[in-house]
Amino acid sequence: MSLVSLRNDTFLRALLRQPTDYTPVWLMRQAGRYLPEYRATRARAGSFLALAKNPELACEVTLQPLDRYRLDAAILFSDILTVPDAMGLGLHFADGEGPRFARPLRDEASILALGAPDPNRELRYVMDAVSTIRQALAGRVPLIGFSGSPWTLAVYMIEGGGTDDFRAVKTMLYRRPDLMMHLLNVLTQAVADYLNAQIEAGAQAVMVFDTWGGVLTPAQYRKFSLAPMQQVIGRLHRERDEPAPGAGGLVRTRVPSIVFTKGGGQWLESIAGCGADAVGLDWTTDLADARARIGSRCALQGNLDPLALMGDEAQIRAEVAHVMESFGPPQPATGHVFNLGHGISQHTRPEAVSTLVDAVHEYGRKMRAGRL
Amino acid sequence: MSLVSLRNDTFLRALLRQPTDYTPVWLMRQAGRYLPEYRATRARAGSFLALAKNPELACEVTLQPLDRYRLDAAILFSDILTVPDAMGLGLHFADGEGPRFARPLRDEASILALGAPDPNRELRYVMDAVSTIRQALAGRVPLIGFSGSPWTLAVYMIEGGGTDDFRAVKTMLYRRPDLMMHLLNVLTQAVADYLNAQIEAGAQAVMVFDTWGGVLTPAQYRKFSLAPMQQVIGRLHRERDEPAPGAGGLVRTRVPSIVFTKGGGQWLESIAGCGADAVGLDWTTDLADARARIGSRCALQGNLDPLALMGDEAQIRAEVAHVMESFGPPQPATGHVFNLGHGISQHTRPEAVSTLVDAVHEYGRKMRAGRL
Numbered sequence: 001m002s003l004v005s006l007r008n009d010t011f012l013r014a015l016l017r018q019p020t021d022y023t024p025v026w027l028m029r030q031a032g033r034y035l036p037e038y039r040a041t042r043a044r045a046g047s048f049l050a051l052a053k054n055p056e057l058a059c060e061v062t063l064q065p066l067d068r069y070r071l072d073a074a075i076l077f078s079d080i081l082t083v084p085d086a087m088g089l090g091l092h093f094a095d096g097e098g099p100r101f102a103r104p105l106r107d108e109a110s111i112l113a114l115g116a117p118d119p120n121r122e123l124r125y126v127m128d129a130v131s132t133i134r135q136a137l138a139g140r141v142p143l144i145g146f147s148g149s150p151w152t153l154a155v156y157m158i159e160g161g162g163t164d165d166f167r168a169v170k171t172m173l174y175r176r177p178d179l180m181m182h183l184l185n186v187l188t189q190a191v192a193d194y195l196n197a198q199i200e201a202g203a204q205a206v207m208v209f210d211t212w213g214g215v216l217t218p219a220q221y222r223k224f225s226l227a228p229m230q231q232v233i234g235r236l237h238r239e240r241d242e243p244a245p246g247a248g249g250l251v252r253t254r255v256p257s258i259v260f261t262k263g264g265g266q267w268l269e270s271i272a273g274c275g276a277d278a279v280g281l282d283w284t285t286d287l288a289d290a291r292a293r294i295g296s297r298c299a300l301q302g303n304l305d306p307l308a309l310m311g312d313e314a315q316i317r318a319e320v321a322h323v324m325e326s327f328g329p330p331q332p333a334t335g336h337v338f339n340l341g342h343g344i345s346q347h348t349r350p351e352a353v354s355t356l357v358d359a360v361h362e363y364g365r366k367m368r369a370g371r372l
Numbered sequence: 373m374s375l376v377s378l379r380n381d382t383f384l385r386a387l388l389r390q391p392t393d394y395t396p397v398w399l400m401r402q403a404g405r406y407l408p409e410y411r412a413t414r415a416r417a418g419s420f421l422a423l424a425k426n427p428e429l430a431c432e433v434t435l436q437p438l439d440r441y442r443l444d445a446a447i448l449f450s451d452i453l454t455v456p457d458a459m460g461l462g463l464h465f466a467d468g469e470g471p472r473f474a475r476p477l478r479d480e481a482s483i484l485a486l487g488a489p490d491p492n493r494e495l496r497y498v499m500d501a502v503s504t505i506r507q508a509l510a511g512r513v514p515l516i517g518f519s520g521s522p523w524t525l526a527v528y529m530i531e532g533g534g535t536d537d538f539r540a541v542k543t544m545l546y547r548r549p550d551l552m553m554h555l556l557n558v559l560t561q562a563v564a565d566y567l568n569a570q571i572e573a574g575a576q577a578v579m580v581f582d583t584w585g586g587v588l589t590p591a592q593y594r595k596f597s598l599a600p601m602q603q604v605i606g607r608l609h610r611e612r613d614e615p616a617p618g619a620g621g622l623v624r625t626r627v628p629s630i631v632f633t634k635g636g637g638q639w640l641e642s643i644a645g646c647g648a649d650a651v652g653l654d655w656t657t658d659l660a661d662a663r664a665r666i667g668s669r670c671a672l673q674g675n676l677d678p679l680a681l682m683g684d685e686a687q688i689r690a691e692v693a694h695v696m697e698s699f700g701p702p703q704p705a706t707g708h709v710f711n712l713g714h715g716i717s718q719h720t721r722p723e724a725v726s727t728l729v730d731a732v733h734e735y736g737r738k739m740r741a742g743r744l
Contacts, residue, residue: 170682266656307537
């Protein structure tokens with residue numbers, strides 16, 4: 001295993017619980033509406049979806065935050081709902097609202113008719129974006145690929161979009177658990193294929209976003225959200241060939257995986273056993289408690305409240321320090337990737353992110369030097 | 373201490389961790405839109421708020437679910453936002469939307485101008501409803517009084533209503549923690565006075581609804597949500613005089629308290645130490661785990677997913693059994709009050725509640741008889 005074709009492999013090393021010089025940081029939704037340059041590119045594209053489906057423009061916005069901030073990873077600019085869109089549900093975004101499907105799953109027949117898409121055909125634009133971004137990054141930092149979790153995709157596919165009460169999807173869960181499991185099995189296959197295609201196209205780490213696992217009971221979570229994710233992780237290609245530095249040739253390289261269930265703090269022990277290299281946490285879990293509970297089984301990613309960025313510079317630095325201290329100084333076989341506990345708010349001042357990124361790096365170096 | 377003026381004191385006994393013949397049950401929002409008779413009374417009242425502010429009609433809807441189902445407690449029909457309304461914020465409900473305040477807290481001056489209302493004057497209609505309901509109940513079951521928690525009231529007062537991202541209230545939390553604490557101190561006084569007035573008027577148990585504590589970090593939760601609730605609980609009148617059965621006179625009677633933080637499962641140990649007799653849990657926490665974590669420090673209330681009521685009769689019975697089994701057979705100094713993990717959905721079939729209530733009672737009796 002080698003990470004040497006990268007100029008900055010700190011993020012990958014932290015995920016693999018190898019020593020790092022400082023704590024790496026990236027932000028969920030780091031390429032997004034809080035950046036004026038993003039809003040300009042999106043305006044040129046015409047819509048969010050047109051932007052996500054255009055590999056050149058998706059590459060452009062993926063790199064924008066890296067040009068502003070010393071982030072340690074890039075994440076593919078895309079949407080968590082590309083897979084159901086490729087399955088024929090007709091994804092669109094109403095202005096100022098969340099995602100909607102033109103053809104949500106309303107009956108048994110429409111569920112039984114679903115099949116896993118071929119990611120290299122129906123989701124070709126995503127793979128093209130991945131390879132375009134890798135080329136543009138030229139080894140600056142690693143590129144993260146991602147997908148929604150099977151359960152989270154199922155929620156949107158059945159509800160037809162965002163929901164307050166999860167009534168449609170939970171009615172199916174309670175009334176037709178067999179049909180729900182059929183749907184989840186199809187989605188498990190689809191998500192695994194999709195992530196593997198991203199890895200083949202160049203993704204150097206992958207993340208599964210389980211936005212809605214936290215609305216389930218513990219038993220439902222294990223069965224309908226965690227078990228499908230565990231199967232996805234089990235089917236992933238764990239290594240890919242990367243160009244060797246210098247004279248050429250290829251070298252096998254590990255592709256770490258991250259699983260993030262928003263609101264899943266109570267189930268951390270189970271999540272840490274799903275086979276992923278790292279577990280993402282939202283801000284409701286203390287990282288010190290998390291470490292005490294799972295030891296060095298996984299790296300941890302998180303977990304600043306995105307709205308902490310509404311504070312002034314000193315307040316942001318204090319909140320960063322609080323998260324860094326709660327994880328504590330690095331110890332053998334532990335890894336911490338700093339992140340928010342959810343996507344960055346569109347109302348964030350861009351300068352707040354500079355403060356955050358610099359504070360994480362400075363604090364991480366001081367902590368390692370024992371100068372705190 | 374005596375509970376003998378009640379014909380059914382099972383609910384109060386369970387809260388006080390005394391032996392009971394079966395597991396008592398009531399449902400959050402049991403007087404509500406899923407009942408056609410409620411919709412009829414509300415139509416007569418003209419609006420939700422007119423209904424809540426009319427003691428006779430509030431009494432009528434409070435009793436409606438008791439006439440249909442063998443529930444073990446009544447809960448005052450009211451809203452969690454009556455206190456800020458009495459503080460001058462102007463509560464109203466737009467059709468099909470949640471609560472809104474006409475005058476949300478937007479600046480420091482408006483916060484510093486706030487004072488705790490006199491519940492027997494500005495909230496007289498609530499006290500009148502409590503005494504009217506007590507009279508109408510005539511000892512059938514105990515009456516629960518309630519309030520929103522200081523933090524939850526602050527969220528609505530600053531946001532001006534419901535919110536997706538809690539940006540206004542969290543911006544104040546991060547930027548002006550001093551001002552937030554000032555507001556919470558005023559609300560702590562107001563909520564304690566309000567609940568004590570309800571107890572004086574006849575409430576036989578009280579519940580604090582902390583709907584939004586779960587959006588905080590662990591440290592913020594302890595400081596801004598739990599500590600104010602702990603102060604409220606500490607200021608409550610723990611006993612009230614009840615008419616003695618038979619020849620007359622008065623007897624001192626315990627008034628148990630319940631604290632419920634939605635999404636607070638991770639912090640159960642801290643919540644159990646706040647001085648309340650019982651802790652409410654949503655469906656994301658397993659009751660067996662909860663018991664293992666807090667032992668017999670508190671009774672537990674909960675925790676069926678309200679949408680489990682979307683299932684058919686056999687499915688509802690199975691879900692009830694699952695919750696009952698997870699709490700397990702009663703042991704000395706434990707208490708379980710069956711409830712939902714959140715308010716009942718307006719889309720619930722009324723027959724589903726019959727199934728639920730009967731299943732809880734039957735299962736609880738069988739469990740006590742060792743016939744499972």
